[in-house]
Amino acid sequence: MRLSPADVVQLPLAAALFDRDGVLVAHTPEWNGARAAVSYVTGGGTLRVATEGADAGIDELCSDLVAQLRAATPGLLGGDRLAVEMLTAGLALVLARAVPEPGAGDTHSRFATYLEEGVRRSVAEVRLAVVDESREARVPAPAAVALATVQLVRNAAVHRQARDVRVCVQPGPTISVEWKDASARHSMPTSRRSDRRERWGAGYARLLADALGWVVTAPASSGDGVVASTIGGGVPRLSLPVAHVVHGVVQRATRAWDEETALPPGSPLDAQTTLAVSAAGERPGEIGTFDVFKSRAVSDGAWLAIPPEAGLLRVQDMVRGLAHENALLAAPEPFATRIRAIAMLLTTIALREPLPLVSPATWARDLPAACTALRVPLPGDLGANRLRFPEPSIVAYLLETLGGTLQERADGIVCIAVRPNGSASPIPRLLGAADGLLPLGG
Numbered sequence: 001m002r003l004s005p006a007d008v009v010q011l012p013l014a015a016a017l018f019d020r021d022g023v024l025v026a027h028t029p030e031w032n033g034a035r036a037a038v039s040y041v042t043g044g045g046t047l048r049v050a051t052e053g054a055d056a057g058i059d060e061l062c063s064d065l066v067a068q069l070r071a072a073t074p075g076l077l078g079g080d081r082l083a084v085e086m087l088t089a090g091l092a093l094v095l096a097r098a099v100p101e102p103g104a105g106d107t108h109s110r111f112a113t114y115l116e117e118g119v120r121r122s123v124a125e126v127r128l129a130v131v132d133e134s135r136e137a138r139v140p141a142p143a144a145v146a147l148a149t150v151q152l153v154r155n156a157a158v159h160r161q162a163r164d165v166r167v168c169v170q171p172g173p174t175i176s177v178e179w180k181d182a183s184a185r186h187s188m189p190t191s192r193r194s195d196r197r198e199r200w201g202a203g204y205a206r207l208l209a210d211a212l213g214w215v216v217t218a219p220a221s222s223g224d225g226v227v228a229s230t231i232g233g234g235v236p237r238l239s240l241p242v243a244h245v246v247h248g249v250v251q252r253a254t255r256a257w258d259e260e261t262a263l264p265p266g267s268p269l270d271a272q273t274t275l276a277v278s279a280a281g282e283r284p285g286e287i288g289t290f291d292v293f294k295s296r297a298v299s300d301g302a303w304l305a306i307p308p309e310a311g312l313l314r315v316q317d318m319v320r321g322l323a324h325e326n327a328l329l330a331a332p333e334p335f336a337t338r339i340r341a342i343a344m345l346l347t348t349i350a351l352r353e354p355l356p357l358v359s360p361a362t363w364a365r366d367l368p369a370a371c372t373a374l375r376v377p378l379p380g381d382l383g384a385n386r387l388r389f390p391e392p393s394i395v396a397y398l399l400e401t402l403g404g405t406l407q408e409r410a411d412g413i414v415c416i417a418v419r420p421n422g423s424a425s426p427i428p429r430l431l432g433a434a435d436g437l438l439p440l441g442g
Helices: 007-009 056-075 080-098 107-122 142-160 200-210 255-261 270-281 313-326 333-351 359-373 391-403
Strands: 015-019 025-026 037-040 045-052 104-106 129-132 138-140 164-170 174-180 220-223 226-232 243-245 251-252 287-292 295-299 299-304 405-408 414-417 439-442
Touching: 007 025, 025 287, 056 080, 056 104, 056 174, 056 313, 056 333, 080 107, 080 142, 080 200, 104 287, 107 129, 107 333, 107 414, 142 226, 174 405, 200 226, 200 313, 200 439, 243 255, 251 255, 270 287, 270 295, 270 299, 313 333, 333 359, 333 391, 359 391, 391 414, 391 439
Parallel strands: 129 164
Antiparallel strands: 015 025, 015 045, 037 045, 104 138, 164 174, 174 226, 220 226, 243 251, 243 299, 287 295, 295 299, 405 414, 414 439
């Protein structure tokens, strides 16, 4: 489905359409030039949709994590460098919903090299063959595309017990992941939104395809017991899930809508989408909300859309991705300590979990190394008979970032006494510092 400027004005989102030269063509009443927005390829330009719930402090911490990964890369060699470049590209994509630093690479010299290293680290039991039938077609953003292809290989290995996997690069480019599978089960349930899926890998592959205007296909039989799942190019398509509804029936919809709802054109609305349309009817001319759906009533029916994830959900997805791709993380100091600390801080903030604690033995072993790596003074003793201590990487990172000193409150909680106006960091606010003390637990 192609959206006309008249369609864009009616979308139930804060959205704007720009032509190929970046000139504003049309926008909804809610669009205010939002800086935090997700871009979608439309074929004739770009549709930008504002994201909700973004916290500038959390965004800054996420950006710091990606920056530390990028800064670590020049000091790495061989497979370690390839692995960290893939991880960085993947996390940046999840956060920004756009391919970071898009480029082009020969399928053999770059894409295939990334892919082979990713499979070796993530699914070492797979025997991988990479075949180029593309007539030297170039693969954009090869690190990000390779990481998505690794997810398809991993799904074949983990969920279909494939051990011999063939990856074929075809014109377009289209990348086909093939394996022998006599099973009748070939589905790949996933979603663009992390709150509507259980697994990270296939979701990442779909987000990557969306960012490039590509398509991901679920595994399907291709004959002789061979099953294939593909990711690749072709005619760019709008990857925003959106539909135009008339009299309770989907009249027009994007392929992304079909994938997310299983309600292609001609389908009657289900219970959830019916309630979403009702929400629009209660707010004439405005945007209604029900569950993950946004809606707007128009003269001939209603528009429905599934917006991009709000800020905190995107951070949660990035944290899940970092854990999912831990095998790719190989960074030297001081970056390793900073990356570990920031990741744990984001886990605490995004997943609303307590800060991690460690045993006295782990504290005594790891704190000196963490402080040495970040060149901060080793804190003094925190009192005898303590059973749990704050995580050493976090302590060293906060001392480096915030300054101040490590103290023990009267109730036994370990805190960092933050120097007044000593740092512009958002961390004290995000972790609930009060009266100049940032509690770390213990």
